[in-house]
Amino acid sequence: MLNLSGHSLDTLTDVLNDLPPLELHGMHLLKQLRPTTGSFFPSLTDIHRDELRQATGELITYTNHCHQMSYRLSDLQPVPITSFIITDFGL
Amino acid sequence: MNTNDYLTLFDTLTASMLDDPILSLAYLATWLDPLRVDPYTDEFDLVEDYYNTNQNTLEAALHITRDCFPDLYADAIIGLHSHQSSQQVEQAIQEGITAKGIPMDSIEWEGMYAFGIPLPAMGVDIHDHDSLDPYQNTYLLNFYRLFGIEIDIDARETIAPTNGDDVAFGIALSLTPDLREQHLIYERLYWLLGWAFAMTGNSSCDYTPEIMEQFQPLAWEPDDVEFAIAIATECDEIMTSAYQALTDLQENESLRTELQRNIALAQKRLPKAGKINHEQVNPLGLSWAYSN
Numbered sequence: 001m002l003n004l005s006g007h008s009l010d011t012l013t014d015v016l017n018d019l020p021p022l023e024l025h026g027m028h029l030l031k032q033l034r035p036t037t038g039s040f041f042p043s044l045t046d047i048h049r050d051e052l053r054q055a056t057g058e059l060i061t062y063t064n065h066c067h068q069m070s071y072r073l074s075d076l077q078p079v080p081i082t083s084f085i086i087t088d089f090g091l
Numbered sequence: 092m093n094t095n096d097y098l099t100l101f102d103t104l105t106a107s108m109l110d111d112p113i114l115s116l117a118y119l120a121t122w123l124d125p126l127r128v129d130p131y132t133d134e135f136d137l138v139e140d141y142y143n144t145n146q147n148t149l150e151a152a153l154h155i156t157r158d159c160f161p162d163l164y165a166d167a168i169i170g171l172h173s174h175q176s177s178q179q180v181e182q183a184i185q186e187g188i189t190a191k192g193i194p195m196d197s198i199e200w201e202g203m204y205a206f207g208i209p210l211p212a213m214g215v216d217i218h219d220h221d222s223l224d225p226y227q228n229t230y231l232l233n234f235y236r237l238f239g240i241e242i243d244i245d246a247r248e249t250i251a252p253t254n255g256d257d258v259a260f261g262i263a264l265s266l267t268p269d270l271r272e273q274h275l276i277y278e279r280l281y282w283l284l285g286w287a288f289a290m291t292g293n294s295s296c297d298y299t300p301e302i303m304e305q306f307q308p309l310a311w312e313p314d315d316v317e318f319a320i321a322i323a324t325e326c327d328e329i330m331t332s333a334y335q336a337l338t339d340l341q342e343n344e345s346l347r348t349e350l351q352r353n354i355a356l357a358q359k360r361l362p363k364a365g366k367i368n369h370e371q372v373n374p375l376g377l378s379w380a381y382s383n
Contacts, residue, residue, distance in 0.1 A: 026119045035105055041122050044172050049165075056123045056165035060157060063120060063127045 024062060026055040123168060126157050137311065142205035149177045151204040152184040159316045163187040192323040193316070207308030208319045211326055212300040214289055217255075220247045222299040230337040234287060237351055254361055259288040261357045261367050262350070265377035276339055276346060277379065282329045283336035295326035296333075345380070353377045 029051070033042035044052065092100075108114045120127045131140075132154070141151040156164035163184055170180040185195040198209045215222045217235060223244055226232070232242050238258060240251040252258075263284040271278040285291035294303070309315035340347050360375045361367070368374050 024116075024119070026123050027115060030115060030119050030122065031109060034109060041172060044169050049169070052123070052169060053162040053165040056168065057161040059119060059124050060127070060161055060164070063124065067133065 022062065024055070024058060025051075026059045029055055123165070124157070125168065125171075126153055132157075137205045142202040146202055148201075148204065149181045152181050155204060155311045156184055156187075159311055159313050160188065160191070192320045192327070194323070204311070207310055208315060209308065210303065210319055211295040211323055212298050212303035213286070213295055213326060213330055214297045214299040214302065215287060216289065216299050216302075217242060217249050217251055219299050219301060220244050220249075221301070229334075230341040231287065234283070234337060234340060237347070238354055252358075254358065256288050256290075257361055257367060258354055258357045259284050260290060260369070261361065261375040262353050262377060263288075263290065264367070264369065264371070265353065265373040265375060265379070267372060270379060276336075276343070279332040279336035279339060280346070280350070282332040283340075286329060286333040291329055293322060293325050293329060295322050296329050349380055353379070 029047060030042065033046065035042045108118055117128070126132045135141075135154050137151060137154070141147065153164065153167060156167060166187065167180050167184055170183060175183075189195045194209055194211050197211070198206055215226065215231070217223070217240055220242075223231070223242060227244050232244075235242055235251075238252070238255050240249065240255055242249045263281055266277045266281040266284075271281055282291065286296050289297040291297055294306075298306075309319050340350070356377055357375050
């Protein structure tokens with residue numbers, strides 16, 4: 001079994017699966033105010049400005065985190081796995 | 092396809108999109124954070140992409156607000172969705188940043204956002220008559236006169252003793268923290284001395300516009316914005332005190348007499364050579380009516 005820092009792959013999968021889904025306030029607004037027929041975006045006139053500011057700030061923070069995380073993942077160094085042999089591709 | 096078919100298709104597509112988490116997120120980002128879906132957002136450079144290229148002021152303002160003032164960015168997005176013009180949205184951003192303490196109204200030229208964060212420059216210099224011009228009709232010139240400094244702004248002339256700064260410094264050090272805390276009139280006088288002789292330690296209070304122009308402005312980064320707002324806010328507080336102190340001196344004869352007495356004493360007691368020891372409390376041994 002693949003072992004990373006003492007944790008099995010199953011453990012890591014369980015941890016990731018147990019993470020609660022992130023509730024973005026903007027998602028609630030989008031579903032609540034879904035666009036009316038013929039308009040691409042929902043109307044903003046019925047939303048309290050502070051509520052929209054909060055939702056926008058939260059979305060910016062969230063997408064920035066995602067963006068930074070994607071950069072970090074792309075910079076990961078390859079990890080040589082010596083204990084796992086893929087016989088199908090043996091040279 | 093007739094209109095009804097089109098509208099039905101539209102509703103079906105919208106419903107499908109909102110049911111899919113990833114499409115919903117993309118939809119949400121397009122709605123509330125359109126710069127996120129611009130592939131060049133993270134590489135946007137105020138000098139390269141704005142000043143040297145298209146000078147799209149609204150685009151620059153949106154990038155700055157997205158990074159540093161998310162609430163103003165949200166307001167701008169509302170404005171754009173409400174079909175306000177680019178000029179209206181950009182003007183609202185400028186006013187919003189100014190309301191937070193950064194004087195955007197002090198820079199009004201093309202490419203201005205690339206300049207960096209503008210800071211107030213309220214400093215005065217007895218030899219820089221342009222810096223004194225705004226105070227020509229205030230009590231400031233009379234205040235300098237108490238120190239033997241004669242300024243004629245129209246003639247661009249200043250006659251000043253060589254030790255004016257040291258006298259002011261010695262007097263400021265005699266206004267101890269305890270005294271200032273107990274008597275606000277001395278607190279205000281302390282800040283007037285600091286502003287008039289450029290020794291407050293706050294760049295916006297101490298630097299004249301001419302000197303401030305020689306410094307590289309802070310960048311539009313969240314930490315620098317926070318720092319700039321702190322400087323501007325402190326400057327505002329100091330200037331409020333200093334202006335009030337000018338009124339105190341103009342209206343309160345006993346305070347004026349007291350200050351004059353201490354100026355005369357300070358001129359006598361100044362070290363013949365070397366500088367005042369600024370770490371010593373009241374190094375010239377001056378006293379005030381309410382000193383303990």
